[in-house]
Amino acid sequence: MLNLSYNILTTLEQFPGKNLHVLDIQSNLLQGPILSTCLNPQIPNPPQFLKLFLISENKLTGNIPSLICNWSSLIVLDLSRNSLSGTIPECLGNFSDSLKFMNLQMNNFYGKIPDTFMYDNQLRNLFLNDNQLEGSLPRSLANCSSLEVINLGNNKLTDAFPHWLASLTRLQVLILQFNGLHGSMPNSIASCNFSALRIIDLSRNELTGPLPTKLFQNLRAMRDVPEETYTGSKFFWTGRDSFSYDEDPTYVNVTTKRSELKLVKTWAIFTAMDFSNNLFCGHIPEELGELISLQALNLSHNNFTGPIPPSYGNLVALESLDLSSNKLGGRIPSQLTNMTFLEVLDLSENDLVGPIPNGKQFDTFENDSYSGNLGLCSFPLSKQCDNQEGPKPPGPMFVTHEGTSAIPFIWKVAMMGYGCGVVLGLSIGYIVFTTRRPWWIVRKIERDWQKNVTKWIRRNGKRKN
Template sequence: MQLTSFLLLLVIFSLPLQMQALERAEGRALLQWKETLSNTDGVLDSWSLSNFKNICNWTGITCNTAKYVSKMNLSGYNFNLTGTLHNFGFVSFPNLSHLVLSNNSFSGSIPSAIANLTKLTFLDLSLNYFESSIPLGITKLTRLRYLNLDGNNLNGTIPNQISHLHNLQHLDISFNLFGGQLSESIFSNLSKLQSFHCRLNFFQGPFPTNFTSLSMLKIIELYDNHFYGIIPQEVSRLTNLIDLDLGRNNFWGAIPPQIGNLNNLEKLCLESNHFSGPMPSAFGNLTNLINLLLAHNNLSTTLESLLLCNFNSLGVLDLSRNNLRGPLPQSLWNFSKNLWFVDFSRNKFEGTIPGEFAEKNNLKFINLKGNHLGGPLPRGLLNCSILEVLDVGNNKLVGSFPHWLDVLSHLEVLILRSNRFYGTVGTSNTKCPFPKMRIFDISHNEFTGALPRYYLENFEWMQNESATDDYIMLSPDDYIDLVLKTTEHPVQTYHLFRFLDFSNNHFHGEIPESIGKLHYIRFLNLSHNQLIGNIPSWLGNLSNLEALDLSSNQLVGKIPEQLATLTFLAVLNLSYNHLVGPIPHGPQFNTFNNDSYLGNTALCGFPLTIQCQGSNNRSQPQTPAPNGEEDSGNFEGGFGWRSVVIGYCSCMPFGIFVGYLAFLYGRPKWFVRLVAPVRTLRNKK
């Protein structure tokens, strides 16, 4: 009895010593790891020997009541840590439950020794540069409820042992290089799983049927992979689902009407697949929908089956690039007070644009481009006081220029391209019209008169540098089609672009000096008009200009030497005018070929074969194109811009645009950080 009491007292008195020993082990492990890290910028100064007795007060460290390290959060831009996890000292933290290292610059593989963190419930290693495969050590963390590996360079397949994480509720492996099929066994024991994200990888195979047995699932995000086949009807079993994102894959067949049984669904993204046939009338049961994204499929019939009147919570409606036809419903703009994004572009809708817009509506994006819509623009658009983008290009609209739109002070993109508008564009009763205009495209119409000096003088966001910081990031499948020569270049953010396109009209007179104030304009197209006079030398002040097309006008005189100072100029077309004299020399001018100067018989110098006066080398002058014949080769018809603003889940060529391949194969960190905060853009009103 006495021996038992003695041993008990010995254990009691030894506990403080054990606690101190563990504290010292944790502190030493943190200091040793810190020595291997760089770019800490002083944020880990509290991790020091002088403060060794207070590790619970160290930056990013949280202790439990026993003063053991229980949470470590080194996430965010304030840290920007660079290093690996191989010197972390996993065995030194037996009580660690939360480890958050997201949004740093960690690299290398994830060590299998992570299995020593047996009490870990929350692991976030997202937005780093971790590579190699998922270590089996992670699959031994059976208490894990949250696992986020998003935005790294991890590859290989997903190990079947992930099924051992039977407490897992959230799994995010998006923005990596994973491939292969998602084995059915992976999800066999994940009965508590509520969200699964694997967007932007290389997975393939059919829709994982085991999903349909996970009754607690709320989010399935398979966006931008190589999944294929039909969507099984059993998806209707997932009655708790609020987000179903299957966009940018290779699914085909009819959209299963059973999706209409998912009454809690708030986001449905099926865009950029091969779905065909009509939209199920059962969609009318999805009364909680906020985002409906069906773009870029082969859906047909009219909008009647969609029962828009039931979607009174809808904010984003994207049906673009399908085969939908018939008239637009008169209630289109008013069935939901939350509606802010509408894209019906590239369909076969006909009739007129509905003109009933409720006052103080939330509409910001309207894209009706590429249909068969006729009649005038409805004046009800004046009720869209926060409208930012209006694209009605490539239709059959008629009427004079809608000057009344210039009171919409938030309008940034106006596309009237390829319609039947006519008359002058030069008058306005608004004091500061279109102050935020970035993209103004009225090309391929029947406008006449002089170029609109008053509007040009008031395009403040083309004049001021401060405007470049204020932009809207479109979601991955939202982009502007910039058409240079004959090639479309999709660009995801239109804040980068300031451009004017007045081409293919009947404008006359000289190029107004007010264009010279647009210091941040990057693309200017005045081609195929009847402009006269000299090319102004002040165009050389537009230092951001990347493309200039003045072709097929009546311009005379010399090419100003000042244009040679435009160091960003990549596209130049001065063909079919009456220009004379030598072609300027400069870093950019030396890259342009003969096509830039066709039809100007009195020009000389490189790259033409006609040498200027004083040279012994002469050849025959170029022959101008016959009357009525347009520019040939790369500049046929001049160059223009087409704008498409398309909504969805995040549900991108995020296939995605020009940087897509670079992103997947070693993505630049700035790009990952730029995209991650806007993944849920379409969930805003």
């Protein structure tokens, strides 16, 4: 094993032996073609036992030498993040029965991807993203039954959605963003599995038509609660015939929370779906609400119509939801407040109406989450809803009549009560003195009346004298 990584080497003057198993010279300043910089062309069959060849993050140029195809014991090939160009040799699809990791990303390769992947090979991770590759996706990828990660994003590929990849039962990450994929996703895709898929990115293509609803019913890895364990490929040399890789040299980029997130290792416990910037139409499927482990969902910049399904409130693990720039209508379902982990919400540029739900995470979102929806109202917008005005404080109860001044209702009630009391008192008095019953009341009243009358006569008599 020879590890010269993270130095400032500009060339490797002599290839270090035929029996070398691991050569790690990544993150240096190596320049020029691989053949003259790192390999000794005078050795006809350099290291037959080389298993890991890591030369990423340098300044290498030129083509991939066909000499590499002689390394039949190779497990990891990492030529990423250089300035290599030319076409990818056809032999890279079948030169090694043991190759598990191929990383050619972020170079200048062009032409077609070799369609020479042999049946039942050991390839687990394939990174060809950020090049200038064109043409169709090679159908021989379906032979790679151990594939876990496919990243072909940021190329010039033109093809329909590769539903035939559903036969790869271990596939966890599928990134095809920023290509020329076109056409609709046919209903026949419903028979596809994709049961292990955790990250799917089809953004910035030209895919059309409605989303096939049964596709989401088959995404079992997104429906189950994720386990916080890393199950991806790990390799490094620990002995004569034993390999383990403690630090994954790869990462995948996903767009979430309005920014690009680099996932190193953690892609195996992260779930995301990005179908943004396409031409999809129709209603967004309710079945998406069954993917309870989904953490990022982006359906923005399409032509989706109809309401937001209330079932999205079941996405309790969701941290980022972007449905902006569609033609969605109706009200925002109050069930969305159940998404207590939601950090970023973008519903802007739609036709949503009615009050914005409040409570929990929805109390933290600002105006830009809802801009471009003229029918929305209530917090955090300044526009208030007519049917959401709070109850007015009780004022004095007035009864108004045409042509008369307002009479306080409370005084009218008092006057009615007073009048009723007078009438009731006079009625009782009349009955008592007419029937002379009960006698003790009559007698008491007569005695008091006679006494008062006598006092009045005496008082008046004294005044006259």
